[in-house]
Amino acid sequence: MKLIIAIVKDTDNDKVSHALTSADFRVTTVASTGGFLRRGQTTMLIGVKDERVEEALNILRSNVTRSTEPNVKSATIFVIKVDDFIQF
Amino acid sequence: MKLIIAIVKDTDNDKVSHALTSADFRVTTVASTGGFLRRGQTTMLIGVKDERVEEALNILRSNVTRSTEPNVKSATIFVIKVDDFIQF
Amino acid sequence: MKLIIAIVKDTDNDKVSHALTSADFRVTTVASTGGFLRRGQTTMLIGVKDERVEEALNILRSNVTRSTEPNVKSATIFVIKVDDFIQF
Ligand SMILES: Nc1ncnc2c1ncn2[C@@H]1O[C@@H]2COP(=O)(O)O[C@H]3[C@@H](O)[C@H](n4cnc5c(N)ncnc54)O[C@@H]3COP(=O)(O)O[C@H]2[C@H]1O
Ligand SMILES: Nc1ncnc2c1ncn2[C@@H]1O[C@@H]2COP(=O)(O)O[C@H]3[C@@H](O)[C@H](n4cnc5c(N)ncnc54)O[C@@H]3COP(=O)(O)O[C@H]2[C@H]1O
Numbered sequence: 001m002k003l004i005i006a007i008v009k010d011t012d013n014d015k016v017s018h019a020l021t022s023a024d025f026r027v028t029t030v031a032s033t034g035g036f037l038r039r040g041q042t043t044m045l046i047g048v049k050d051e052r053v054e055e056a057l058n059i060l061r062s063n064v065t066r067s068t069e070p071n072v073k074s075a076t077i078f079v080i081k082v083d084d085f086i087q088f
Numbered sequence: 089m090k091l092i093i094a095i096v097k098d099t100d101n102d103k104v105s106h107a108l109t110s111a112d113f114r115v116t117t118v119a120s121t122g123g124f125l126r127r128g129q130t131t132m133l134i135g136v137k138d139e140r141v142e143e144a145l146n147i148l149r150s151n152v153t154r155s156t157e158p159n160v161k162s163a164t165i166f167v168i169k170v171d172d173f174i175q176f
Numbered sequence: 177m178k179l180i181i182a183i184v185k186d187t188d189n190d191k192v193s194h195a196l197t198s199a200d201f202r203v204t205t206v207a208s209t210g211g212f213l214r215r216g217q218t219t220m221l222i223g224v225k226d227e228r229v230e231e232a233l234n235i236l237r238s239n240v241t242r243s244t245e246p247n248v249k250s251a252t253i254f255v256i257k258v259d260d261f262i263q264f
């Protein structure tokens with residue numbers, strides 16, 4: 001299991017969440033703010049099986065809005081190893 | 089040190105936080121939203137010594153409200169290894 | 177790449193974010209709450225190259241307000257290994 005932490009524009013939140021859940025991914029969203037430009041964003045927590053990481057990244061890639069500003073990307077993503085995943 | 093990331097219903101936040109801090113755990117809470125049902129939740133960050141992870145999970149397990157909906161769990165939990173823990 | 181998760185007082189957010197971005201670090205901030213005293217805080221996500229972790233920690237150390245209460249620290253920090261960092 002890996003935890004994908006994806007930082008996207010808040011205006012992309014609905015489209016990206018919908019695309020991920022439609023492909024049977026699970027998503028938790030947290031409101032966040034960029035440290036430099038101070039704009040509203042969404043930080044998504046997406047726990048995925050190791051073999052589905054690439055698929056989740058591709059869904060992110062094709063559902064975020066292309067950035068129009070130089071140097072400002074559409075998504076910033078950290079992939080972190082999960083030692084244990086538990087639900088009850 | 090492990091970081092427990094626990095996603096619980098927002099209505100369980102007070103009871104679970106209180107149970108954890110009463111047992112000498114430290115907790116930070118973040119408001120979050122489910123990607124599918126879009127309900128309010130709390131995402132808890134709980135940094136614990138390796139040997140107390142099980143104890144923290146048991147406190148979570150016995151303080152979340154049983155879910156009444158099929159397939160909807162009471163808590164979703166990621167346990168992640170922490171390379172370094174620092175306070176100043 | 178490491179992900180620094182730093183929990184600071186919300187009143188320190190602006191100064192710390194500014195100090196980090198002025199030193200060419202990238203920062204994402206999330207509003208959070210302490211589980212025990214229930215005060216407003218900021219949880220910062222700071223993805224940094226391995227060789228700049230110490231520098232980021234020093235900037236945090238010298239920009240948080242000294243705590244005046246016994247046992248209450250100015251910053252609580254987790255450093256976590258990042259398997260993969262992607263932007264698009
Ligand atoms: N210290 C600095 N000096 C000069 N320019 C700077 C800078 N910090 C940020 N920028 C520029 O401003 C854009 C927005 O940054 P912001 O911090 O508001 O919003 C950022 C931040 O919230 C997050 N982010 C990016 N890299 C990150 C990292 N390594 N750790 C944590 N968050 C990161 O993703 C958002 C978009 O980042 P992106 O790189 O596409 O775009 C960045 C970058 O082009
Ligand atoms: N691997 C993971 N990574 C990140 N966050 C995770 C996660 N697994 C669960 N969560 C979080 O926990 C909440 C409860 O998930 P649960 O699986 O119990 O209960 C879920 C599940 O029964 C169902 N569900 C969620 N996503 C689905 C999907 N893509 N397709 C079908 N059913 C879905 O709806 C319930 C509520 O989902 P919702 O997204 O609103 O809220 C989710 C989500 O915020």
Ligand SMILES: Nc1ncnc2c1ncn2[C@@H]1O[C@@H]2COP(=O)(O)O[C@H]3[C@@H](O)[C@H](n4cnc5c(N)ncnc54)O[C@@H]3COP(=O)(O)O[C@H]2[C@H]1O
Pocket residue numbers: 108109110111112113114115116117133134135136183209210211212213214215217246247248249250251252
């Ligand atoms: N291992 C960890 N995992 C996750 N988050 C962590 C953490 N250690 C610290 N934090 C976060 O940092 C804040 C400051 O913690 P500190 O240890 O300096 O200062 C703490 C500590 O002196 C005391 N405290 C916290 N929990 C306690 C407990 N269970 N029993 C006794 N004292 C506690 O109250 C102060 C404020 O605590 P509060 O919870 O409001 O706010 C905490 C919490 O949000």
